[in-house]
Amino acid sequence: MKYFGTDGFRGEANVDLNVVHAYKVGRFLGWYYGQEHKAKIVIGKDTRRSSYMFEDALSSGLTASGADVYLLHVTPTPSVSYVVRTEQFDCGIMISASHNPYYDNGLKVINGKGHKLEAEIEEKIEAYIDSKEDTIPFATKDAIGCTVDYAVGRHRYIGYLMSLATRSFKNVKVGLDCANGSSYSVAKGVFDALGATTFAIGMNPDGTNINRDCGSTHIENLQKYVRENNLDVGFAYDGDADRCLAVDDKGEVIDGDAILYLCGCYLKEKGELNENTIVTTIMSNLGLYKALDRQNIKYEKTAVGDKYVNANMTEHGYSLGGEQSGHIIFSKYAVTGDGVLTSLMLMEVMLEKKAKLSELRKDLKAYPQVLKNVRVADKPAARNDADVIAATKKVEEALGDNGRILLRESGTEPVIRVMVEADTEELCNRYVDEVIKVLEEKGHVVEK
Known part of the structure; x- marks a missing residue:
């Protein structure tokens, strides 16, 4: 696709993704969902400065096509998913670039x-964005849409979290x-209401400091904070709060693999781990698989991306899945x-087991992992080179059961990982380095 990737339409604000794009996305969605009834569409946004601009552009396009727009304001991505599926909206739009720097933004439909928009509809949106003529009619008279302050939707989501x-x-x-x-608008309030003694950082968004030296992409800050304040546990979110990494009582990182292990073992004990299976991606650590083997828990491996994890879970009815990154x-x-x-x-898990996370995760030993990105002229040619395959096979045999090697093509860059x-x-x-040397010798590697 030209605009939509694995996580929506994303790019630098007003460079790769501009207000005209957002207006046209709104125009199309308002018309598409409003052909048989007046469309109801809910919008959430993160704290980036450009999110306000895109919110206005989307709202203009949607209402011009006849849709009514409900604004959740600053809210986590999963809250939009929750509100859409529980309150019968036609669709939702989250304005966010997740863990990217503040100058990027994105539109996730x-x-x-409550799932990501179907690819065939994204393709139709792209065709409309690039069309030279505007073929979608404007709403007139009382068919024109309006915007509604819908902070109550976010409050219902907060209430739902507390009920769990x-x-x-x-x-x-x-x-x-x-x-x-x-998460600054949600997380502390939830933990406070549930009785925790809550210490929060990363709570002062100014439009340009989202993810800057904070959150799950800079977990070292929370590690230091937990140690200095002698806390029992810490949780770090990314910009749109669909990821979580944790820090145990000793200040050690609990990544997505460790979260899957701890929650998987707990759900199995309760008889709630459907099919006794956890869904992972191919990037999960070998240590996770060995620990799950010891617990007699089965696992599936998907391609990298939470949409692949979700698809596998939906198809088979599994109850738990995720990525090392904290999705x-x-x-x-x-x-x-x-x-x-x-x-x-x-x-x-901590409260029911009456144990610290550092105790609960002691049987999980992560293997050292090294990942290097190699820029290549032709990804498939490099990946399928007979000598590269042979070098990879040689490493596999040398490692045996005590390690693994993985070569994969980047979905967004001219890179072999x-x-x-x-x-x-x-x-x-x-x-x-042995495998990279073969890639170099065969002429696949290009200079940056």
């Missing part, structure tokens, strides 16, 4: 079931890093990754 807690968080010291992003899906409660929900589920997991970082680097 969510269908009536199984017990009080009283006497638990919790640190939150809200990344100066969407975790609990299908009993949500259809997308939800950072604040994930932190509540980890709190449940070479990843090795092994007993030591030294081994990882050695084997990665």
Whole structure:
């Protein structure tokens, strides 16, 4: 596709993604969903300065096509998904570029079931954006749409999150890093209401500081904060709060793999791990798989991307899946990754097991992992070169059951990613470099 990627229409604000694009997306969606009835569409946004501009442009396009627009204002991406599916909206739009820097932004369209918009509709939107003539009629008279302040939708989402807690968080010291992003409007209020002693950072968005040296992409800040304040646990979110990484009581990182392990073991004990299976991506650590084997828990591996995890879970009815980056899906409660929900589920594990996260994760040993990106002239040619395949096979045989090698093409760059997991970082680097050397010798590598 030309505009829409794996996570919506994303790019630098007013460079790759501008207000005309947003207006036209609104024009198309308002018309598309309003052919048989007056369309109802809900919009949420993160704290980027450009989010306000895109909110106005979308609203103009939607109302011009006859749709009524409900504004959630600053809110997490999963809240838009929740409101769409529980309150019968035709679709939702989240204005966010997730973990990207503030000058980027994006439009993520969510269908009536709370999932990402179907690719065939995205293709129609792209065709309309590029069409030289505006073929969509303007609404007139009382058919023109209006905008509605819908902060109540966000409050219902907050109430839903609070209803999921199984017990009080009283006497638990919790640190939150809200990344100066969407979660600042939700997370602390939820933890406070549930009785936690809450310490929060990343709570002062100014339009340009989202994700800047904070949140899940800079977890070292929360690690330091947890240690200095002697907290029981910490949770870090990304800009639109669909990811969560945690920090245990010793200040060590609990990444997405560790979250899957802790929650998977807990759900299995409760008899709630459907088909005794967790859905992971191919980038999950070998240590996770070995730990799951010891617990007799099965697993599936998908391509990288939460949409692939979600598709696998939906197809087979699995209850838990996610990515190392912290996109975790609990299908009993949500259809997308939800950072604040994930932190509540980890709190449940801690409180029900009456144990610190550092104790609960002690059987999970992550293998050292080295990933190097190699710029190539032709990704398929490099990936399928017989000598490259042979070098990869040689590393696989040398590692045996004590490591693995993975070569994959980047979906967004002219890059081959070479990843090795092994007993030591030294081994990882050695084997990665061996394969890269073959790529260089065969003439696949290009200078930046």
